[in-house]
Amino acid sequence: MLRFLTQLGSYFLLLKKVFSKPEKASVYYRQTMHEMVYLGLNSVGIITVISFFMGAVITLQTAYNTENPIYPTYLIGLGCRDSILLEFSSTITALILAGKVGSNIASEIGTMRVTEQIDALEIMGVNSASYLILPKIIATLLFNPVLTLISISVGIFGGWIAGTSAGVITSEDYVYGIQYAFIPYYVTYAIIKTLFFAFIITSVSAFEGYNVEGGSLEVGRASTKAVVFSSVLILLFNVILTQLLLS
């Protein structure tokens, strides 16, 4: 318990350092743009592939579990849309990004720690926590919602391809289903969740990397811990946010 509280305290102290005034805005801006490409744009591929197949499977499973003449087939489209909007595109995408981006951040910052690059920044008078972490947080907060929107679109498209190809739903029914009883707030809900998850992934992973002590073995461990803690926190906050935003 004491260890947990110490870690929690250290996490918030690090965040205080991260959100202090940047030394030079232009350098931070350039760094943020770089991180948007590195952490955001480079994740478009994997998000697209996963979302496509996720949408496809959701459509097929919904179809095979609702094979009943009572249910109109357009409900398959509706089910696919709401599953993707409410849960899959924000939470599953966040879990995947926790693996890809989280481990990347922890190992990058951890390696900089053990090779004294962070000490070098400190000696120059640079706030290393802010310089290394703040651009990553801003980049993921700005870009992850875009990834979520891409995931929603591709997921629904994947569902349409799979549903019509497998012959479980007609194109007209699917399109009607994804438009039926649409609640725009669900998109807002997905974006709000994404913002929380983006912050968790980046800050927790950066915390693990920043506090590495030792060598390459510890960097590997920090990377694993970053993914595990981020994932658990994402699932925990998923419950809390769902209760707060949908109740």
Add this chain to the structure above:
Amino acid sequence: MIRVKNLNKSFNGKPVLTDISVSFEPGKTNLIIGRSGSGKTVLLKSIVGLHDIDAGEIWYDDVLFNKLDFRGKKEIRKEMGMLFQGSALFDSLTVEQNVRFPLDMFTEKSDEEKRDRVNFCLKRVNILNANNLLPSELSGGMKKRVAIARAIALNPKYLFCDEPNSGLDPLTAILIDDLIKEITEEYAMTTIVNTHDMNSVMKIGEKIIFLSDGIKCWEGNNKDILSSDNNTLNDFVFANALAKQLRITLSRNKPGN
């Protein structure tokens, strides 16, 4: 000038440095020597503020450095340059970007002025036509020289070098030693070098302190180190075979022998 007074530092209750007091003079290469694990790096990192000390004072000219807050330390640190044991070049940046980094961060110079300064610093350390190389494409000696170029980019008042010769062949090590000494004299910097390389000690040790088990055992310069009566120091200085031979010769040549 940097002055350390009664510095104590421990890790998890285990004392690593005990009651260290020393002055490091400007325009000279000041050496901290001692065996591995004697506390050299901890002392150097305590002086630059990377380790918080348990007790004592660290003065940079008239400023009590260890009592400053983060912002106060930041101002002093803008006048520091440091060469780390592993060079600590930023992996993702090219040679030019590494040297340019402090200029980007702390100056309002134009692009052209920054480029000129980078090229000047790189030329000063004899790195030519390597501006676009990444640190992973450089040899150990080149990395050290680029790290020195980065350290002097802002004309620092204080230069710290943590084992600058580690992992280098003897000839490259001499080049690095010469470079540190030349730069120190050229810019009248207060330079502190951590080393256990006796070649460096004899070549650039204008002021030397010897640490053993976290205690300062001896203070002097490269002229009087060979004639010291301090047994702990002599065990360190004359540790290798050539030095042992030299010790025998010296003792034979002593008057009365």
